[in-house]
Amino acid sequence: MRRIRITLAYDGTAYHGWQVQPGLATIQGCLEEAVAGIEGRPVSVDSSGRTDAGVHAEAQVAAFHLDNRIPVENLLRALNQVLPRDIRVLDAREAAPDFHPRFQAAAKTYEYRIQRTPICPPFDRLYVYHFPYPLDEERFVRCARLFEGSHDFTCFAAADEKDALGASKVRTVWSSTVRREGSRLLFRVRGSGFLKHMVRNMTGVLVECGKGNLDEAAVRERLARPGAFLPGPAAPARGLFLLGVEYPTDPPSSPAPL
């Protein structure tokens, strides 16, 4: 049996996130339906991780088993033909039989996009967090660097994730940087893994820093005292993009556009 690895982009606006939920449109649900149509039986599709409702991906990685002997180029075309236009398969290839996009991921990169113009262009409304209010962007940039390193990110995890006993909330963030691109503030973070809502909560805390409600000491405290603070506030899902996933076996800088 083959193991197929795909890279896909999606606009999360219309979906209740990655994970299959009965009766709701999800990315995983659409993919499993599309692959099942080719395979002729139900197929389960794994990914590098769930994305929340409304979160987008420029290069999510997923994998599934396949008996069908269709060449990967044709598989890519066939999937894009049946998938809705807000989900696109960018790449399809043969993978090792034991390839798992979540357990073998070495790094993931997310970007959070904040629109700073007084009026949000209608064409960007689903892909940015429109924040036209005063913001100390220098402080935002400075505080973002504090996330770098290995920390217990309990204070940045979704409330329902905090209750999972035993699972470590320590993650390593290799880079956490902010740049201005035109009228947008782009917060990009690359790390070993991310807890549920982690990037949205990090962004929300940075916005509070920029507004003057929190400072560098407050961010440091949230990293040093896991569980001492309620997470968030979470920035809205629509500004968040999964940019790419890296695997140890991949050649450098491939396949995700990092």
Next chain:
Amino acid sequence: MRRIRITLAYDGTAYHGWQVQPGLATIQGCLEEAVAGIEGRPVSVDSSGRTDAGVHAEAQVAAFHLDNRIPVENLLRALNQVLPRDIRVLDAREAAPDFHPRFQAAAKTYEYRIQRTPICPPFDRLYVYHFPYPLDEERFVRCARLFEGSHDFTCFAAADEKDALGASKVRTVWSSTVRREGSRLLFRVRGSGFLKHMVRNMTGVLVECGKGNLDEAAVRERLARPGAFLPGPAAPARGLFLLGVEYPTDPPSSPAPL
């Protein structure tokens, strides 16, 4: 009574075009409802021209009468608060009592966007015509220049516009150019006025030229022999943007981002 002029951007995807139609969502309908909410009585909103269902605008110009003495800055904010997020008022100002955005328009600029990558990025799907097939782009560029000048554009008008007796179909196109921007082919046309479906039909004919089905002589013939050819094929609405409208009384290069 005041005359207010507004510049607005909209994502046409969810609308049945500019013009009010009973029971259907239209740009004009949304605006008239928003202005009526401020004025406390029905208000009719004029524009520089109708746009088709699915066509977008970066800077449409509209105008309406108002008794309410709300300052224009507050009016702009109030309108954006009640309008859906896919319609944004970019500018609001006092205009001459007889200002009419259609009858006084001196020039309009449209842009048609064609996506040339094999796979259409999901985030662009509503804002481009995805044409991944072979296309002689040099011929496309060359043929676009043939539209420049004053011509009878009957062969590029919507079929239902051809029957309007007496109205001249002569329009002047000052510039009609194409450029490649990354993976997109951008056809930009600036002229004295445009017939219904004219830019979409021009684009469709240029695509036929690029595909090798039509040549420069065929384009010239369509301009020289009004009514001798069926219009089109029309390129899809979603690739078309109204970029701006110019008025003789405006200072140069204002207010539209041309």
